Amino acid sequence: MAQLSTFAASRPEEILLPARPWFVLMTLFLGLLGNLPPVSGVVLALKPDFLALALLYWCIREPRLIGVGFAWCLGLLMDVADATVFGQHALAYAVLAYAAEYFRRRVLRFPLWQQAVQVAVLLLFCAGLVLLVRVVGGAPLPRWTYAVGPLVGAFLWPVVTVLLQWPQRPRRSQREH
Amino acid sequence: MRHISVEPPPFFHRGPSPLARLAFFSLLSLALLFADTRYRYLENIRQAVVTALYPLQRVLQLPGEGLAYVATYFSSQRALAVDNTELKGRLLADAPSLQGYRSLEQENARLRALLSVEARFRGAATAAEVLYSGRDPFTQKLFIDKGESAGVQPGQAVIDETGVVGQVTRAFPYMAEVTLVTDKDHAVPVKVERSGVRSVMYGAGSGRLPELRFLSPNAEIQPGDRLVTSGIDGTYPAGLAVAQVVSVERETGQMFARVTCRPLAGVEKSPHVLVLGQAAAARPRPEEPAESDAPRKGRGKRRG
Numbered sequence: 001m002a003q004l005s006t007f008a009a010s011r012p013e014e015i016l017l018p019a020r021p022w023f024v025l026m027t028l029f030l031g032l033l034g035n036l037p038p039v040s041g042v043v044l045a046l047k048p049d050f051l052a053l054a055l056l057y058w059c060i061r062e063p064r065l066i067g068v069g070f071a072w073c074l075g076l077l078m079d080v081a082d083a084t085v086f087g088q089h090a091l092a093y094a095v096l097a098y099a100a101e102y103f104r105r106r107v108l109r110f111p112l113w114q115q116a117v118q119v120a121v122l123l124l125f126c127a128g129l130v131l132l133v134r135v136v137g138g139a140p141l142p143r144w145t146y147a148v149g150p151l152v153g154a155f156l157w158p159v160v161t162v163l164l165q166w167p168q169r170p171r172r173s174q175r176e177h
Numbered sequence: 178m179r180h181i182s183v184e185p186p187p188f189f190h191r192g193p194s195p196l197a198r199l200a201f202f203s204l205l206s207l208a209l210l211f212a213d214t215r216y217r218y219l220e221n222i223r224q225a226v227v228t229a230l231y232p233l234q235r236v237l238q239l240p241g242e243g244l245a246y247v248a249t250y251f252s253s254q255r256a257l258a259v260d261n262t263e264l265k266g267r268l269l270a271d272a273p274s275l276q277g278y279r280s281l282e283q284e285n286a287r288l289r290a291l292l293s294v295e296a297r298f299r300g301a302a303t304a305a306e307v308l309y310s311g312r313d314p315f316t317q318k319l320f321i322d323k324g325e326s327a328g329v330q331p332g333q334a335v336i337d338e339t340g341v342v343g344q345v346t347r348a349f350p351y352m353a354e355v356t357l358v359t360d361k362d363h364a365v366p367v368k369v370e371r372s373g374v375r376s377v378m379y380g381a382g383s384g385r386l387p388e389l390r391f392l393s394p395n396a397e398i399q400p401g402d403r404l405v406t407s408g409i410d411g412t413y414p415a416g417l418a419v420a421q422v423v424s425v426e427r428e429t430g431q432m433f434a435r436v437t438c439r440p441l442a443g444v445e446k447s448p449h450v451l452v453l454g455q456a457a458a459a460r461p462r463p464e465e466p467a468e469s470d471a472p473r474k475g476r477g478k479r480r481g
Contacts, residue, residue: 035312036230037237044312068195072202076209080226084313086219087209094206098199137214139315140361140382146314 016168019062023167027054028066028074036081045145048153051078052126055093056119057164059100060107071097085137092129096122112158120154227349238309303327303452305335308352310445317360317383319343320352321450329353332412334453340418340441341365341406342450353452357444358419359387367419368407372397375407378420378438386423389436394427396434404438414453418442 034050055074058066075090082089099122100107107118127150135141193201213219303323311318323329325348333345335355343363347354356363361382367389368375374397376389392398402422408415420438427434 033233033237036234039309039312044314068198068202072206075206080223081230082312084316085210086213086223087206090209091203091206094199094202098195101195133210134315137210138362140385142314142382143384 014170016165017170019058019065019168021065024058024062024065027164028058031055032074032077032081035078045148046152048149048156049123049127050153052093052096052123053153053156053160054164056096056100056122057160059097060104061164063101063104066097067101068094068097085134088130088133091133092126095129096126099125112161115161116154116157119157120151123150123153126150224347224349228351231349231351301454303329303454305329305353305450305452307448307450311354314383316362317343317357317380317445318346319355319357319445321355321452322352323452324349324351324353326350329452334406334413334417335450336417336453337442337447337450339443340420341413342442342444342447344412345452355450358440358442359383359385359444365413365419366407366410367404369398369422370403370405372402374398375409376404376436378404386437386439387420389422389438390433392434392436394429394431394434398422398425398434398436400424403441 028051031051031054039047051074055066055071059071071093072090075088075093076086078089078093079086103118103122107115110118124147127146131142131146192198209219305321305323305327308320308322311320321329321335329345329348331345331348335342335345341358343355343357343360345353346356358365358378358380359382360380363380365378366375367378374392376392376396378387378389380387389398389404400422403418404420404422406413406415406417406419418441420440422436422438425434425436
């Protein structure tokens with residue numbers, strides 16, 4: 001039991017410590033930073049939306065800390081940082097937060113890699129919403145590589161879960177009591 | 178103190194339901210979207226925020242720039258020598274046409290004076306480095322490292338060594354946004370160099386070739402023709418190379434020919450560009466008839 005590998009998600013019987021609000025804010029800020037570096041070409045096609053990923057995690061795990069309103073504000077920040085159309089990410093993130101709150105109990109019942117499949121659907125939906133807003137606004141359809149970013153994001157879901165959960169895992173000394 | 182994330186019983190007050198909140202924020206987003214695309218009055222906010230984010234973006238770029246710098250530092254003597262020889266050769270090859278250009282220009286000026294046509298504009302140009310291409314997958318934009326502080330203004334034409342790259346659409350204090358000729362909302366007035374047929378080249382978005390619209394099927398144009406700016410828009414100076422015609426489809430029964438063309442400039446590749454000086458101020462638009470309900474012009478991006 002003590003030889004449990006540290007790089008794994010929490011087991012159901014493990015009771016997690018409460019999430020610290022500053023840690024939640026910090027990870028969301030890091031997600032925003034992760035979206036900022038200007039990249040192009042293949043890297044751009046592969047780059048997932050880190051902010052959406054972090055947001056989805058906290059909406060699923062801590063719905064009472066991070067909800068629709070907070071997601072909307074973050075989306076607005078993302079829109080501003082992107083210097084594109086105001087409101088597109090705000091709308092997409094608000095819907096993502098709502099979907100996360102709606103599906104969270106179902107998502108959490110599954111093992112990590114099955115969660116990733118459901119996360120892929122949510123992230124694709126979020127990207128599809130941005131696509132819809134832009135196409136209605138007159139933008140041309142992007143290439144199919146547009147869908148690669150969300151899928152990469154879903155692949156990262158287990159890693160994100162383990163990393164973000166790590167500070168909440170009970171300490172070893174407490175576990176051996 | 179909260180130890181376990183459990184749902185509280187429904188009788189605890191938790192504010193409006195998630196669905197109500199979603200509806201509220203969705204409506205707010207839609208209002209913002211509408212306001213931004215229709216009236217563009219959020220431009221000032223965007224300007225301020227982009228300026229505030231500039232240092233942060235530069236810091237995030239540093240690792241990549243550092244790597245590139247180290248790579249340049251270690252580029253071999255031999256490669257530099259080869260480059261140098263090649264550039265000198267090119268300079269020599271261009272010398273005759275450059276020397277001829279001087280006298281042609283004078284001749285042209287005299288002829289224009291004789292015909293009492295307005296003199297062609299010749300302004301200063303600013304060299305700039307491409308910082309990065311835009312992240313937005315729906316538009317074709319790039320950002321250059323010269324902005325308002327270097328005199329860059331929206332509307333200036335941007336070229337590289339082979340042709341037109343695009344046009345400055347937003348100038349921030351230390352950088353500027355260039356909309357590429359391949360962007361869907363971008364149009365360049367061009368003429369066919371060989372025959373002088375005038376048209377407008379419309380971008381078509383990422384991965385698609387720009388096209389000339391509304392050319393009659395019998396227009397004097399064929400694959401391989403070079404398109405140069407016609408200069409009638411007051412934005413692009415006349416005579417800059419823009420694109421080469423790739424295909425011309427003339428179908429009987431169609432009102433217009435389908436002409437696609439490939440930009441000559443390394444539109445999405447060139448690392449250095451030249452921002453041309455502001456073109457001569459365009460003449461004011463003639464008064465439109467009061468009762469006309471002509472469709473609204475696009476986003477004010479196209480001038481003339």
